[in-house]
Amino acid sequence: MNTDDLESTAERALARVIPALQEFVGVASISARGELLEEGAALCAQLLRQAGLTVETWRGRGAPVVYAWREPPPSAPTILFYGHYDVQPPEPLDAWQSPPFEGVLREGAIYGRGAGDNKGQLLAHIAAVQTLIETGRLGVGVKFLVEGEEEIGSPHLAQVASEHRQQLTADLALTSDAPVHDDDQAVIIFGVRGLLYLQLDVRGADRDLHSGNRGGLAPTPAWDLVHALSSLRDEAGHVLVPGFYDPVREPTPEEAAMLRQLPFDRDRMLEELGLDRLPGRSEHHPWEFLMFRPTFNISGLRSGYGGPGAKTIVPCQASCKLDIRLVADQRPDSVLAALREHLARHDPRVQVTEIAAVPPSATAPDTPLAAPVIEAVTRATGTRPWLRPRLGGTTPDYVFTEVLGMPSLLVPYGPPDMNHHAPNEKMTLRALRRGIACSLEICAQLAGWS
Numbered sequence: 001m002n003t004d005d006l007e008s009t010a011e012r013a014l015a016r017v018i019p020a021l022q023e024f025v026g027v028a029s030i031s032a033r034g035e036l037l038e039e040g041a042a043l044c045a046q047l048l049r050q051a052g053l054t055v056e057t058w059r060g061r062g063a064p065v066v067y068a069w070r071e072p073p074p075s076a077p078t079i080l081f082y083g084h085y086d087v088q089p090p091e092p093l094d095a096w097q098s099p100p101f102e103g104v105l106r107e108g109a110i111y112g113r114g115a116g117d118n119k120g121q122l123l124a125h126i127a128a129v130q131t132l133i134e135t136g137r138l139g140v141g142v143k144f145l146v147e148g149e150e151e152i153g154s155p156h157l158a159q160v161a162s163e164h165r166q167q168l169t170a171d172l173a174l175t176s177d178a179p180v181h182d183d184d185q186a187v188i189i190f191g192v193r194g195l196l197y198l199q200l201d202v203r204g205a206d207r208d209l210h211s212g213n214r215g216g217l218a219p220t221p222a223w224d225l226v227h228a229l230s231s232l233r234d235e236a237g238h239v240l241v242p243g244f245y246d247p248v249r250e251p252t253p254e255e256a257a258m259l260r261q262l263p264f265d266r267d268r269m270l271e272e273l274g275l276d277r278l279p280g281r282s283e284h285h286p287w288e289f290l291m292f293r294p295t296f297n298i299s300g301l302r303s304g305y306g307g308p309g310a311k312t313i314v315p316c317q318a319s320c321k322l323d324i325r326l327v328a329d330q331r332p333d334s335v336l337a338a339l340r341e342h343l344a345r346h347d348p349r350v351q352v353t354e355i356a357a358v359p360p361s362a363t364a365p366d367t368p369l370a371a372p373v374i375e376a377v378t379r380a381t382g383t384r385p386w387l388r389p390r391l392g393g394t395t396p397d398y399v400f401t402e403v404l405g406m407p408s409l410l411v412p413y414g415p416p417d418m419n420h421h422a423p424n425e426k427m428t429l430r431a432l433r434r435g436i437a438c439s440l441e442i443c444a445q446l447a448g449w450s
């Protein structure tokens with residue numbers, strides 16, 4: 001598409017997206033509480049049907065999954081768009097400047113839970129496809145896979161995808177579910193870190209005990225947990241679970257080159273982190289820690305009394321949440337097995353419960369369909385996008401690369417300050433228009449690809 005055509009087409013599509021996004025944000029489809037997921041799926045199905053696609057809703061495993069498709073013209077490729085209609089809980093409510101489920105338009109942005117993550121970004125794809133169908137210019141096959149459990153770790157998506165493997169066949173999976181790069185420039189991402197989320201529990205007596213009358217004899221679950229944790233990771237941050245790092249793969253030369261061209265604002269990062277210097281060994285570029293190295297984070301720690309003043313007790317239990325980001329080729333199940341074995345040896349009283357497990361995922365930088373997508377984003381935004389080997393966070397990208405066996409790219413459309421998962425989440429109209437333009441041009445470029 002030429003620039004004028006692209007801009008005017010995106011502008012027209014945007015006019016339709018605004019009310020659709022406000023209505024979509026109005027459905028408080030919160031997966032963590034199982035609320036309004038049927039309603040979220042139904043509205044999503046309706047929007048896809050209005051776009052000119054054939055729609056099915058798959059039920060039976062968790063929240064409904066919405067699938068929509070349109071066959072490709074002969075010998076043209078097919079894009080599988082992935083998105084989610086579920087959202088995070090809105091709390092704390094008093095931190096919102098307008099109600100989280102009203103989709104209020106102010107100062108050039110639509111505010112509301114899900115405005116960016118992921119309803120707005122998903123609607124950019126749908127609007128682009130709808131516009132191309134209406135004007136007889138859709139030159140590729142399109143499929144949409146929209147789930148309602150992304151915010152709780154997509155526990156059923158892999159199973160659903162493998163049951164519908166034939167229907168989901170495509171040449172490329174495309175996800176827009178993140179902000180663009182920090183400097184507001186578009187970015188194309190070739191993979192994600194995985195996640196293993198665990199809870200550790202230690203129990204002692206059947207109730208909290210007086211620390212004077214029983215302290216000295218009573219079991220001490222808080223200390224037991226602290227010792228168990230310190231056996232898992234040393235002070236320098238090195239994980240002590242045997243075999244933890246064995247599968248960790250160094251970046252390939254192509255990935256390393258990508259990583260070096262990505263701007264890194266050291267001062268801004270230091271300021272954000274409240275540090276004088278970055279931790280870690282200097283042979284790793286800081287980006288490497290966010291993309292190619294695993295983490296072993298304590299995301300919650302609880303025992304005993306934490307209120308004002310003193311309460312002299314021996315607490316009867318202690319627990320913590322571990323949030324472990326995994327990198328290729330670590331597998332959640334083998335990391336969990338190694339960790340269980342280590343803890344069983346160290347202190348068998350520590351109970352381990354798995355809360356979420358998502359493998360990491362990677363698509364090779366030289367995947368043939370990357371070039372037309374890079375070209376498309378360059379045309380739509382006027383600047384060549386940054387190429388980023390990995391997202392530091394986690395999406396169910398492995399469902400595409402592993403379960404369905406296709407290349408997968410993440411092309412985020414959200415503004416850098418979209419406040420996803422936080423109060424005052426927003427999607428700017430500028431970011432929406434740019435996203436629609438990217439989707440229009442991605443379809444156009446892939447139509448010409450063979």
Ligand SMILES: [Zn+2]
Binds near residue numbers: 088117151420421
């Ligand atoms: Zn999210």
